[in-house]
Amino acid sequence: MHIDWFVFLAQIFNFLLLMYLLKRFLYGRIIKAMDDREAKIARRFEDADALQAKAREEAQLYEQRNQMLNEKKEVMLNEATMAADAKRKELMEKVREEVDTVKTRWQEMLLREQGAFFYDLRQRAAKQLYATARKALSDLADEELEDRIIEEFLRRLQALDAEKSKQIRQAITGGGNRVTVQSAFGISAPRQSQIEEVLKKQITNGFTIRYLHEPDVVSGIELRVNGHKIAWSLNEYLETLVESLTETLQKEAHAA
Amino acid sequence: MEVVSLNQISPDQVIIWSWNFITLNVTILYTWLVMAILVGGSILITRNLSSEMNVSRWQHFLEVVISIIRGEISEMTKKGADHYVPLVGTLFLFICVSNVLVIVPGFVAPTSSMTTTAALATCVFIAVPFYGISRNGVLHYVKEYFQPTFIFFPFHVMGELSRTLALTVRLFGNIMSHEKVIGILLAVTPFLFPVVMQILGLLIGVIQAYIFAILSMVYIASALSAEDEVHAEVKKEGSTA
Numbered sequence: 001m002h003i004d005w006f007v008f009l010a011q012i013f014n015f016l017l018l019m020y021l022l023k024r025f026l027y028g029r030i031i032k033a034m035d036d037r038e039a040k041i042a043r044r045f046e047d048a049d050a051l052q053a054k055a056r057e058e059a060q061l062y063e064q065r066n067q068m069l070n071e072k073k074e075v076m077l078n079e080a081t082m083a084a085d086a087k088r089k090e091l092m093e094k095v096r097e098e099v100d101t102v103k104t105r106w107q108e109m110l111l112r113e114q115g116a117f118f119y120d121l122r123q124r125a126a127k128q129l130y131a132t133a134r135k136a137l138s139d140l141a142d143e144e145l146e147d148r149i150i151e152e153f154l155r156r157l158q159a160l161d162a163e164k165s166k167q168i169r170q171a172i173t174g175g176g177n178r179v180t181v182q183s184a185f186g187i188s189a190p191r192q193s194q195i196e197e198v199l200k201k202q203i204t205n206g207f208t209i210r211y212l213h214e215p216d217v218v219s220g221i222e223l224r225v226n227g228h229k230i231a232w233s234l235n236e237y238l239e240t241l242v243e244s245l246t247e248t249l250q251k252e253a254h255a256a
Numbered sequence: 257m258e259v260v261s262l263n264q265i266s267p268d269q270v271i272i273w274s275w276n277f278i279t280l281n282v283t284i285l286y287t288w289l290v291m292a293i294l295v296g297g298s299i300l301i302t303r304n305l306s307s308e309m310n311v312s313r314w315q316h317f318l319e320v321v322i323s324i325i326r327g328e329i330s331e332m333t334k335k336g337a338d339h340y341v342p343l344v345g346t347l348f349l350f351i352c353v354s355n356v357l358v359i360v361p362g363f364v365a366p367t368s369s370m371t372t373t374a375a376l377a378t379c380v381f382i383a384v385p386f387y388g389i390s391r392n393g394v395l396h397y398v399k400e401y402f403q404p405t406f407i408f409f410p411f412h413v414m415g416e417l418s419r420t421l422a423l424t425v426r427l428f429g430n431i432m433s434h435e436k437v438i439g440i441l442l443a444v445t446p447f448l449f450p451v452v453m454q455i456l457g458l459l460i461g462v463i464q465a466y467i468f469a470i471l472s473m474v475y476i477a478s479a480l481s482a483e484d485e486v487h488a489e490v491k492k493e494g495s496t497a
Binding site: 002003004007009011012014016018019023026027029030031032033034036037 | 279284294299302305308311323341345346349371372374375376378
């Protein structure tokens, strides 16, 4: 096989030239472009990794904050619940107090009304009793009821013990030697002198008596000396009656 | 002018112009054509290269080709593949384009000339020691010829020469014979059958280009790995001492 050495050398030269040209215009550029792209991709991956790490950190931070907020919310909720409970208790207490006040006021009003009612009842009952007793006494006996009342009053004066007599005597002396006798009816002159006589005999001598006609002294007579009093009237009987009535009414109110 | 006839075994015989010992034949002419296509195409395509994600189809094509070449080299050398890409890549691209252009009527592959294949094989023959020495030094490279004993030196030399000859003749034989077969078939059975043979010829051309480039790399890699082994042994001795 014939080999043309000039062509042989020319082909070697051609190949080396081609190698050089391709290295310059092809491999170098293409490899550089690929390497650049790889570097860019690697950089992007690094950036992505960094971003991912950052995102993870952010997420962790967010999670922590969320947890903190939840805890804070829990605390605030507890505080709010406690405050609400306290406020509710306070309001309940206030309401209870108001209710108690209203109840007390109502009870006081009720008591006042009860008192007024019983006062009125007592007055009416006394008058009725007085009228009934006088009628009964006048029907049953010849002497009037006033005389019997005065007699009972005198009997009480005479029945005073020494201590009580002494106190009244001192009271008469301290009160300017003035004695007031109040009665729901008029006292006749003989009866007045009878009263003075019993007083002089039982207590003391030097005093002046003033007789007053006072309808409020229910069917009775009383002696007033500087804060001391000797009396007989239907009041005490009536008070017993009123107490009995009060007790009965309260029992009925509780039962209702 | 009839480019290739049966009595002309090589395109070297078709001389276009000559002066003294300087001759311009079809082989050189078509070599220049292939070179012009490769270089011109490279310049055109790599003129607007992009390192972004969106690149042109031609750039994609070239990147794929270069990546395959780099990958093949990397499998053998393990490292520094880019160092050998110009030689191996140029061998593959030149032979491949020369062989594929045979499909163009009137074109004669420069690789069907034994002068061309011999020139290419000579380049490989020179490149093997060049890369070996440039990497590990002259001494280590020469010592390799005397392994395991100095008696093997002639065999090593014969091996180098014979594989260069094998490279030359393999490529030349395949391409030249294929062209001759096509020529004969055209004369005997025209129409369909030569077309099938032409397609087969394209496949053979690409495979031959691949074989030539891969064998060249194997020779270079064997020289490099032998040098690496020597280095490894030296280091091992040094460490045990």
